[in-house]
Amino acid sequence: DAPNNLDLEAYIGDYSGTTLSAAQRTGPDSARRVCYLVGKTWPHPQIIITFFFVGHARIDRLLFIAQRCPALEIDAYKLALQELQANTADTARYTQAATRLIDAQKARGLTPSRIxxxxxxxxxxxxxxxxxxxxxxxxxxxxxxxxxxxxxxxxxxxx
The missing domain is CATH 1.20.5 (Single alpha-helices involved in coiled-coils or other helix-helix interfaces)
Known part of the structure; x- marks a missing residue:
């Protein structure tokens, strides 16, 4: 079931916050809405992030997804760590993201990664x-x- 252009526009608009009011973006359903948009509209959300964002914007989006969508948390943190290592020298942010990845892996009973x-x-x-x-x-x-x-x-x- 391939997404159409309308789905893509809804994804970009909702994700960047341009089509939602402040109450809708911060309300109790905001995390679920983002998780649905990221997890259900696109079978591989990492690919969409790679296409639309570069540099620090890509890292910000990956960390946003990791914090808001438990189903994609581990994958998003791993991709953010790869991006941080490949394109930045931000060791504090890398360490923080790696620590959150380790915590998420421990919470799911997985073998934790190493910093x-x-x-x-x-x-x-x-x-x-x-x-x-x-x-x-x-x-x-x-x-x-x-x-x-x-x-x-x-x-x-x-x-």
């Missing part, structure tokens, strides 16, 4: 090295600016 601490440490050290380099460059630029200000000031007020 990729090697990736976390690698990204943290690379980020620190880049920050140190940028701070050193900024310090050099400030020193040069001070020297230039002194030179210009001396030229404006000859002795």
């Amino acid at each position: 990729d601490m090697a990736w976390v440490e690698e990204k943290q050290s690379a980020t620190k090295a880049k920050l140190d380099k940028l701070e050193a460059e900024l310090k050099g630029y400030r020193n040069n600016l001070i020297k230039e200000s002194i030179r210009v000031g001396g030229a404006e007020y000859p002795s």
